[in-house]
Amino acid sequence: MRKKIIAGNWKMNNSPEDSKNLVRDTMRNISFGKEKNLNVIFCPPFTSLSLVSEIIGHHKENGVFTGGQNCHWEERGAFTGEISASMLKSSGADYVILGHSERRQYFNETDEIISKKIKVALKNHLIPVFCCGEKLLERKDHRHFEIVEKQISLGLFPNFSELPEGIFPVIAYEPVWAIGTGETATPNQAQEMHFFIRSLIAKKFGNGKAASVSILYGGSCNPKNSGELFIQPDIDGGLIGGASLKPEEFIGIINSI
Ligand code: PEP
Numbered sequence: 001m002r003k004k005i006i007a008g009n010w011k012m013n014n015s016p017e018d019s020k021n022l023v024r025d026t027m028r029n030i031s032f033g034k035e036k037n038l039n040v041i042f043c044p045p046f047t048s049l050s051l052v053s054e055i056i057g058h059h060k061e062n063g064v065f066t067g068g069q070n071c072h073w074e075e076r077g078a079f080t081g082e083i084s085a086s087m088l089k090s091s092g093a094d095y096v097i098l099g100h101s102e103r104r105q106y107f108n109e110t111d112e113i114i115s116k117k118i119k120v121a122l123k124n125h126l127i128p129v130f131c132c133g134e135k136l137l138e139r140k141d142h143r144h145f146e147i148v149e150k151q152i153s154l155g156l157f158p159n160f161s162e163l164p165e166g167i168f169p170v171i172a173y174e175p176v177w178a179i180g181t182g183e184t185a186t187p188n189q190a191q192e193m194h195f196f197i198r199s200l201i202a203k204k205f206g207n208g209k210a211a212s213v214s215i216l217y218g219g220s221c222n223p224k225n226s227g228e229l230f231i232q233p234d235i236d237g238g239l240i241g242g243a244s245l246k247p248e249e250f251i252g253i254i255n256s257i
Helices: 016-028 046-062 085-090 101-106 111-123 136-140 144-155 157-162 187-205 207-212 226-230 247-255
Strands: 004-009 038-043 064-068 095-098 127-132 170-173 215-218 237-240
Touching: 004 095, 004 170, 004 215, 004 247, 016 046, 016 247, 038 095, 046 064, 085 111, 095 111, 111 127, 111 144, 111 157, 127 144, 136 144, 144 157, 144 187, 157 187, 170 187, 187 207, 187 215, 187 226, 226 237, 237 247
Parallel strands: 004 038, 004 237, 038 064, 064 095, 095 127, 127 170, 170 215, 215 237
Antiparallel strands: none
């Protein structure tokens, strides 16, 4: 059975001290063991990653992990300001968010760059959380399926045939118009896209692979709307931005799954 996942993307927020307080406040209120098939992932900024990984420590056995928010596509070298996949791994991360729309928009990441990042992440035994999603105009033009198919075909699928044993990418569908805007896709809109994504995987790699990929929804998720989204058959959890910075909201979302 595929995993349910709630991942918190803290983005460029929180000093190490703030991170410590946030993760402790959140962890204190997670009721472990309630949902055995659930992974909770904290994705703090790089400067807090080791600290947060240490705090969650032995809770990996309870399904609590950390992830990076990005990595470089090369293993090492003269790339001032960049962080490698192996650095994330040695800082305690098990996951890495790749292809987030903010990286695509502000840092010009193309599908080809994202594909290279996925490759290096997998090589270092990090599970990529691959983000895809259309912009508002693309949805208005009814091109959302075409856009998401292109992102997945170019960014993710080239790496699908050589997955390391036991490592399976997670996909996050995040309509760009819903990220940080307070607008959420309706449960029907999200389910329709998640079903489409799963069908793409089934067509190319078979029903077995399609059934085992966790597909998360992201875009202004909060405890009020998360329950309706997570009950959809192809929505396996959420990638949460703003609400992951507030322990009571993040916990509310976790409890709604
Ligand atoms: C995100 O950045 O991945 C995200 C979903 O943000 P928010 O929940 O704030 O819309």
